[in-house]
Amino acid sequence: MVLRRALYYWQFIGALLLPVWVLIGRGIIAADVGWDFVLYLVLCPILFVAMIAVAGLTVARKGVRDARAVSWQDAAVIGVWHASIITYGFLAISGLAAVVVVVGIVAFWSAAWQLLRETRARVKDAFSLGPIDAGTYAADSYDPAVDAGRVIIINPDGSREDPPAR
DSSP, rough: HHHHHHHHHHHHHHHHHHHHHHHHIIIISOOSSHHHHOOOOOOOHHHHHHHHHHHHHHHHHHHHHHHHHHOOOHHHHHHHHHHHHHHHOOOOHHHHHHHHHHHHHHHHHHHHHHHHHHHHHHHHHHHTTOOOHHHHHHHHHHOOOTTTSSOOOETTTTTOOOOOOO
């Protein structure tokens, strides 16, 4: 539970720090030419948006918000994704960029699928309560002080007439 709770908070902090780490690690230290750094200046904000999107989809689930902890599936996928991003900042291996992208796509669809599945279950539970009889609720909330017994009808032509007496 401690790991899952730590990842719940880390995913937002990591969304800020990890793109900066990639920019510093790859863009300045491991870049062969200046154009690599320019490329990282473009790609790191895209990485930030992707990480915020995954974090938003994860936190959108009520179960995650209530527990303030991600699920084990989220912990595995987000942990692998963040670890691959950290590794990408250290090592100058081009193939590692493909790993970061693929795991990022898996993280997005995993978070989206879990949100859809949990929302579907919550809606199904809400509708499984059965039909709600509006008459019982209206009868319980009747207040004679609010209902004066007089109804005003406004005709489409704008004229006003009182209803017939009861």
